[in-house]
Amino acid sequence: MRITDQMMMSHYRRDVSDAFASMDLAMRRAYDYRAFEKPSDDPLAAAQTFQVHWESRMAGCYRSNISSLEGVNTSADHILQQMEEQIDTAVQKINSAVTGTSNAENRGDIANELSSIRSSLLSELNSRYADSYLFGGTNAGSAPFTLDTDGNLLYRGLNVDTGLDKNGELPAHTLEELSDEHVYVDIGLGIERSGGEIDGQSAFDSAMPGIRYLGYGTQDIAGEDGSVTQGVPKNIFSLLKEIEDKLNDDSLSGSDLAQELEPYQDALQTAENEFISQKTEIGSRGNFLEETDGYLESLETSLDERDNEVEYVDFQDAVTDFTMQQYCYEAALQVGGKVLQTSLMDYLR
Amino acid sequence: MQKRRMSSTFDGLFIARSGVRAARANLNVTGQNITNSTTSGYTRQRVNQSAITPPSLDSFYSGTGEAVCGQGADADSTVQLRDAFLDGEYRVQNAESGESSALLSALSPLEDIFSYSTTAADSDSSSVVDVLDNALGDFVSQLQNLTSGKSDAAESVIRDAADLLTKKFNTASKLLETAWNQQAEQLSDYAVPEVNDLLQGIADLDGRIEDAENSGGSALELRDQRNLKLDELSKYLDLRVEEKDVEIGAGKTVPELCVFLADRDGNALLKEDGSPEFTLVSGESCASFSIDTGTKESGEVLLSLNSPGAGGENKDFSNADLASGSLAGCLKVLNENGEYDIREETGDTASFRGIGYYRKLLDTLAQTFAQKMNSQNATGDEPVKPLFTSGGSDAVTAGNIQLSADWTIGSGYLTTSTEGANPGDSTDTSYSNITAMIAALTSDKIDFKTPDGVVLLSGTIQKAFMDVPDSLGRSVSGISQTDSDNSNRLENIDSSRQSISSVSVDDEAISLVQFNEALQASARFMTAVDECLQTIINSMGIAGRG
Numbered sequence: 001m002r003i004t005d006q007m008m009m010s011h012y013r014r015d016v017s018d019a020f021a022s023m024d025l026a027m028r029r030a031y032d033y034r035a036f037e038k039p040s041d042d043p044l045a046a047a048q049t050f051q052v053h054w055e056s057r058m059a060g061c062y063r064s065n066i067s068s069l070e071g072v073n074t075s076a077d078h079i080l081q082q083m084e085e086q087i088d089t090a091v092q093k094i095n096s097a098v099t100g101t102s103n104a105e106n107r108g109d110i111a112n113e114l115s116s117i118r119s120s121l122l123s124e125l126n127s128r129y130a131d132s133y134l135f136g137g138t139n140a141g142s143a144p145f146t147l148d149t150d151g152n153l154l155y156r157g158l159n160v161d162t163g164l165d166k167n168g169e170l171p172a173h174t175l176e177e178l179s180d181e182h183v184y185v186d187i188g189l190g191i192e193r194s195g196g197e198i199d200g201q202s203a204f205d206s207a208m209p210g211i212r213y214l215g216y217g218t219q220d221i222a223g224e225d226g227s228v229t230q231g232v233p234k235n236i237f238s239l240l241k242e243i244e245d246k247l248n249d250d251s252l253s254g255s256d257l258a259q260e261l262e263p264y265q266d267a268l269q270t271a272e273n274e275f276i277s278q279k280t281e282i283g284s285r286g287n288f289l290e291e292t293d294g295y296l297e298s299l300e301t302s303l304d305e306r307d308n309e310v311e312y313v314d315f316q317d318a319v320t321d322f323t324m325q326q327y328c329y330e331a332a333l334q335v336g337g338k339v340l341q342t343s344l345m346d347y348l349r
Numbered sequence: 350m351q352k353r354r355m356s357s358t359f360d361g362l363f364i365a366r367s368g369v370r371a372a373r374a375n376l377n378v379t380g381q382n383i384t385n386s387t388t389s390g391y392t393r394q395r396v397n398q399s400a401i402t403p404p405s406l407d408s409f410y411s412g413t414g415e416a417v418c419g420q421g422a423d424a425d426s427t428v429q430l431r432d433a434f435l436d437g438e439y440r441v442q443n444a445e446s447g448e449s450s451a452l453l454s455a456l457s458p459l460e461d462i463f464s465y466s467t468t469a470a471d472s473d474s475s476s477v478v479d480v481l482d483n484a485l486g487d488f489v490s491q492l493q494n495l496t497s498g499k500s501d502a503a504e505s506v507i508r509d510a511a512d513l514l515t516k517k518f519n520t521a522s523k524l525l526e527t528a529w530n531q532q533a534e535q536l537s538d539y540a541v542p543e544v545n546d547l548l549q550g551i552a553d554l555d556g557r558i559e560d561a562e563n564s565g566g567s568a569l570e571l572r573d574q575r576n577l578k579l580d581e582l583s584k585y586l587d588l589r590v591e592e593k594d595v596e597i598g599a600g601k602t603v604p605e606l607c608v609f610l611a612d613r614d615g616n617a618l619l620k621e622d623g624s625p626e627f628t629l630v631s632g633e634s635c636a637s638f639s640i641d642t643g644t645k646e647s648g649e650v651l652l653s654l655n656s657p658g659a660g661g662e663n664k665d666f667s668n669a670d671l672a673s674g675s676l677a678g679c680l681k682v683l684n685e686n687g688e689y690d691i692r693e694e695t696g697d698t699a700s701f702r703g704i705g706y707y708r709k710l711l712d713t714l715a716q717t718f719a720q721k722m723n724s725q726n727a728t729g730d731e732p733v734k735p736l737f738t739s740g741g742s743d744a745v746t747a748g749n750i751q752l753s754a755d756w757t758i759g760s761g762y763l764t765t766s767t768e769g770a771n772p773g774d775s776t777d778t779s780y781s782n783i784t785a786m787i788a789a790l791t792s793d794k795i796d797f798k799t800p801d802g803v804v805l806l807s808g809t810i811q812k813a814f815m816d817v818p819d820s821l822g823r824s825v826s827g828i829s830q831t832d833s834d835n836s837n838r839l840e841n842i843d844s845s846r847q848s849i850s851s852v853s854v855d856d857e858a859i860s861l862v863q864f865n866e867a868l869q870a871s872a873r874f875m876t877a878v879d880e881c882l883q884t885i886i887n888s889m890g891i892a893g894r895g
Contacts, residue, residue, distance in 0.1 A: 005386060005854035007844055014840070034476070038460045039822025044465075046824075047819045050479045054815065057486045058791070065497035072498075132498050138766065138779035140498070140625060184784045185496045194786045202782065206497075311477065344858035 005343070012336050013092055019329040026325040028146055029318045035311055048310045056303040059296050061189035066293045068130075069185060070207055073286045075129045080279040083124050083213075086117050087236060087272050093317040094265060098258040099162040104250055107257075116238050121237055122147070125210045136209030144210050149346055153211075153237045159236045160216045175216040183207040202291070206328070213278045215271045221263035229263040236271045239264055357400045360418070360879035367421030368871030371398055374424040380856045386852035390577030393852045394431040394569060399423050416709075429569050429867045436576065436618075440583035440590070441615040441838045445673040447584035449832035452701075455532050456825050459707060463522045463818035480521065481714075481814045489811075492787050496767070496780045503655045515737065515750045516594045518715050522708060522747035525757065529663025529683065533650055537640040540585065541652070544676065547582040548608075550633035551575055555606045559632070565602050580609070586674040589617035589625070595632070601834055605632045610654075613672040627670075628656060640758060650683045652676065688803045702824055708819070710805065711747035713797055718868065719745045721789045721810065725782045728769040736763070744895040755798050764828040 028037070039046035067286065097110045097118060102206075112151045125135050132140035139156060146154045153160045165176045181317050184191075184203035193204040215234035222228045235238050252260055357363075362539040376397045401420035418876035466477040486509040495503040554575040562566035579590060582703060589611035594602035600793035610627035617625040629636045641651040652671075671677035690708045719737035727733040736756055740747040756762045765831055766781040790810045797805045 002848045002853065004847055004856075006851040007847045010840075010847075011844075034466060034477070038825075039464055039477075039686060039818050040457065040460055040825035041822075043819060043823040043826050046477065046822050047815075049477055050464075050815045050819065053476075053479070054482060054486060054811065056628070057490065061490050061493040068497045077376040130498065130780065136778075138777055140778040165361075181779065183779045184781070186493060186784060186787050189791050191784070191788045193785065193793060196785070198781070198784055223709055229638060242413075279552075293570055344855040348858060348862065 008339070014330050014340075016329075016336060019325070019332045023216060023322070023325040026318070026322040027312055033304075033312045033315060033318055034312050045310045048300060049307065052303050052307045052310065056300060056307065059188065059303065061302045062186065063296050063300070065185050065187050065204075065291050066296070068220070069187070069204065070286065070289050070293070072129050072132075072134065072206065073289060075127070076134050077279070077282050077286060079124050079127050079134065080213065080262045080275075080282060081279060084120060084272075084279060087275065088116055090117050090240055091157070091181055091265075091272065092270070093270060094261065098245055098261055098265075104253065107247045107253075111244045114247070118237055120242050121214075121240075122153070124215070125186040125237075135208050137178055137207050137209035138183055149239065151174065153235065153241075155211050155216070160211055160214070161218050161231075161233045161238050163217065168287050169297070175211060179209050179212045179216060181207045188296060189292075204292075208282070213275055215274060221266060223259075223263060232263050232267045234267065234271055236268065236275065239268045239271060243268070255317040351543045353809075358882070360420070362875060362883065364418070364421035365871050365875035365878055367401065369868055370875065371396070371422040371424040372864045373872055374398075374427075375860065378427055379860040379864060380851045383854060383857045386854055386857070389888050390580075391574050391852065392431045392569070392576070392850045394427050394429055396424045397426045397428050398763050416687065427569060429850075430573065431850050432577075432846065435614050435842060435849070436579075437590070439839070439842045439846055440580065440588050441611075441613070442835065442842050443580065443583040444585075444672070446588045446734070446832070446835040446839045447675035448673040448681075449828055450676040451675035451830045452682060453825070453832045455679070455682040455822070459528060459704065460524065460818065460821055460825060462521050462528075463821060473678075474593070478792060479815060479818050480517055481514075481817060482811065484510075484517045484809060485814050488514050489790055490558035490795065491784050496783050496787070498778065502694065504763045507763065508756060512752055518711060518747040522711055525704055525708045525711070526748070527738075529708070530683055532679060532704065536650065536676070536873060537682070539674060540679060541640050542795065544582065547578050547585075548629055548635040548637060551578050551582065551606070551608065551630050552633050555630065556576065556633040559603045561606065563597060563601075575606070582608075585676045586673065587612060587615065587672045588629070588631075589615060591617075607631050609650075610670075611672070618670075627654060633797050636744055643647050650680060652680065688805055689799045689801070691799070691801065691803050698764060702820075707821065708747070709799070710817065712745075713799070713816070714810070715747040715750045716745045717792075717797060717813075718810055721793075721795075722786060725786045725789060726762075727767065728763045728764055734762060734764060791884065799890055 028034075036042040036045055092115055093110045097107050117294055122145055126143045127134050133144055134143035135142075135162065136142070136156070144156050146157070148154055148159070148166070154166075155175065158165055158175060158178070162176065163170070163215065165171045182198075182200065182205045184198045184200070185206050187204045190203050192199045199299055214236045215236050218231045219234055220228050220230045223230050233242060243261060246257065246264070377399070378396050382393050399422070401423045402420050403417045417597045432628045459623050460622045463481065464477055464479050479547040488507070491503075495507060527699050529536055554571055558568040558571045558575065560572065576645055579588065582588060587610065589609040591607045591609070593607065595605045596602050607625075607628065608630035609625040610618050610629060618627055620626045627636075635657050639653050639655065641653060671680065680702040681701045683705075685701040685705070686709055687700050689705035689706060690700040717734075722737055723733055723735040726736050734755065735753045737745065738753040739745045740754075741749070743749060753762075765783050766777045766779045792806060792809060795810065795813075796807045799805060806813060809817075
């Protein structure tokens with residue numbers, strides 16, 4: 001091919017400009033280490049980067065959710081622990097009341113103690129964490145447990161034994177429904193919906209309706225002698241109140257009292273067992289949160305690494321590349337200076 | 350008796366003179382080449398030199414038996430070294446290149462609307478930010494905070510994040526509109542007038558070339574200028590250039606230039622009868638383009654062609670009539686909307702993703718987002734309370750999406766739950782609606798469709814947001830690759846062309862030496878003839894005269 005001055009000139013111009021552009025890019029890389037400036041520079045890396053940014057931001061959200069859930073959970077666990085101890089004390093006191101040695105005065109003392117245990121249980125049931133009532137289920141905005149004028153325990157306005165509202169009518173939501181409420185929080189379990197409802201497996205359920213722990217409703221208990229006691233409450237608070245009333249009843253003593261109290265003691269024992277098992281469930285929730293947090297923490301680290309891989313170039317590579325490009329550019333300039341100046345004209349006399 | 354040819358006494362002098370003349374003509378052309386070695390569009394010239402035959406070689410009086418000699422050298426014309434085939438190749442490729450560079454320069458700036466990179470001196474704070482996805486992330490984070498009971502004054506914080514997201518939509522939509530307008534302006538204020546100037550310039554030059562060649566002169570430099578303009582024009586349109594001889598009477602012809610609109614391969618677009626459909630230049634008359642800006646509102650720009658000559662037809666055509674070239678590129682960017690142009694029933698029309706596609710895509714996203722969020726803001730018993738509206742009765746678009754007026758005042762409009770004991774009540778903290786919103790944004794898979802039912806993508810709203818800068822990036826990257834391929838090919842063709850046409854100073858230096866020598870030799874020959882004549886006239890036949 002015949003090569004002319006203009007061709008050489010335009011090739012040279014293009015090559016120098018390419019070398020300069022490469023040097024410019026390498027220079028920018030050497031101070032910001034970015035693998036690309038615009039998505040079009042490397043669409044695949046850009047897509048990965050955006051994805052990593054999103055995941056890492058969400059991981060941050062999940063961890064922050066978990067940290068406040070852990071606060072709630074630890075606090076609830078702590079309170080339930082205290083309640084368990086108090087219930088335990090109450091059970092022991094009641095046992096000592098029915099052993100024959102106690103007299104009416106002792107029983108009165110024990111009844112008083114039961115009363116004070118009940119009132120402290122009540123205040124613990126209305127515990128708050130960061131302005132939210134812990135044991136209100138889906139209603140954390142007002143105290144869930146109150147007493148009516150007769151001293152019966154109400155959960156969100158419903159009598160825990162009868163399940164009726166203050167007008168004695170059946171409410172829109174039964175106690176059973178209220179004890180099975182959910183408050184789902186997305187902690188990165190891949191939240192999903194089916195038929196508009198959140199899938200329980202895909203989110204963390206943070207609801208702790210108080211009646212789930214203390215029990216609700218009533219039951220009939222058959223004694224060993226075949227007699228049936230009807231309407232024995234399942235709720236620990238109500239049971240303690242019933243027992244307290246019986247202890248205060250001076251007409252009862254000795255074996256009569258023991259017989260009278262027996263179904264209630266049985267019910268109390270069952271309720272306590274249920275309480276403990278529900279409390280254990282809170283403990284395992286805590287472990288689950290901790291594990292998930294640990295997983296998310298390592299996910300964050302690996303996302304950071306991934307981000308570094310796709311979005312940034314290696315420091316050493318960037319600097320080496322820049323030096324190389326600078327070298328190329330200077331070489332191009334030097335060659336141009338040598339070649340373009342001379343032609344045959346310079347050698348003709 | 351054999352006839353003997355008598356050669357003229359001064360034959361040799363004529364031969365010598367023709368040699369000097371030819372050498373000088375060559376030297377002059379060499380000089381012209383050297384001085385124009387950097388003139389753009391200049392084609393190197395060469396003297397058409399031939400040997401002159403002996404006089405009356407075939408006539409009755411032709412002699413034989415004596416050495417017959419020609420009459421010297423004839424430098425009768427100057428020609429250009431140029432390959433019309435490569436010109437055609439160059440123009441076809443230039444149109445391709447013009448198209449891809451028009452697409453690139455129109456779409457590349459759009460990338461900044463959807464993503465930007467923060468550049469700082471240290472790598473920690475330098476990052477690429479996806480504008481919409483980032484705003485969505487803020488919004489989801491605030492929803493998340495509410496569900497874990499961490500956000501104080503939760504509703505107003507969520508509202509601020511939602512407001513910011515709508516503003517990002519509004520801004521992106523506005524910027525796209527501006528980009529469209531700028532592109533239309535660029536086409537109507539610069540590209541089309543430039544094309545018309547070029548057409549006029551080519552026609553004018555054609556007239557001057559005809560005049561010059563008609564009177565027997567040379568118009569090589571004018572041809573260079575015309576070729577340069579044709580090259581420039583070929584960036585805008587696909588051209589078919591033809592030169593045909595036109596009779597001007599008395600058996601004389603002059604070449605006349607015709608330029609037709611062509612397809613991608615450089616073949617003229619033909620009518621049914623086989624004649625060229627769109628004539629741009631015919632001799633001294635030329636067509637002109639005009640652009641219909643009245644259709645701007647409808648989002649379509651129409652180009653019209655006013656054919657040359659009196660009574661020439663006006664034709665409206667859209668980008669479909671133009672194969673490539675930067676005019677076609679501009680029209681594609683303005684008029685084509687990718688999948689939004691396709692109807693599901695036909696489904697096969699390939700359409701380019703111009704600026705309109707991204708505007709409509711944002712509208713689809715804004716609509717879907719508003720609809721999903723709004724439908725969650727209800728207790729289940731009462732009618733839905735929309736969080737996002739268009740601010741009027743129109744459908745929600747990216748340009749008009751805003752917080753509903755009811756939400757901007759006070760608090761309690763955000764309905765956080767449908768389940769639980771007191772849905773909608775502020776004491777209800779199940780946040781079932783908020784969790785549902787999070788799921789709707791990040792996990793529900795939706796088919797995003799054009800109004801004609803073509804599925805754009807299936808995935809979560811978050812993925813769809815993220816896909817905007819991604820798909821634009823992929824598109825720009827592809828065009829950028831095509832553009833650089835195109836300009837490489839163009840440079841290769843131009844190199845081949847220059848290899849033939851452009852001036853090499855070394856070549857010309859050699860010619861200088863060569864023709865200088867030739868001139869000296871002819872001069873030397875003349876001296877020899879002169880001496881010979883001297884001998885014949887003055888010294889012949891005087892022997893013994895004393």
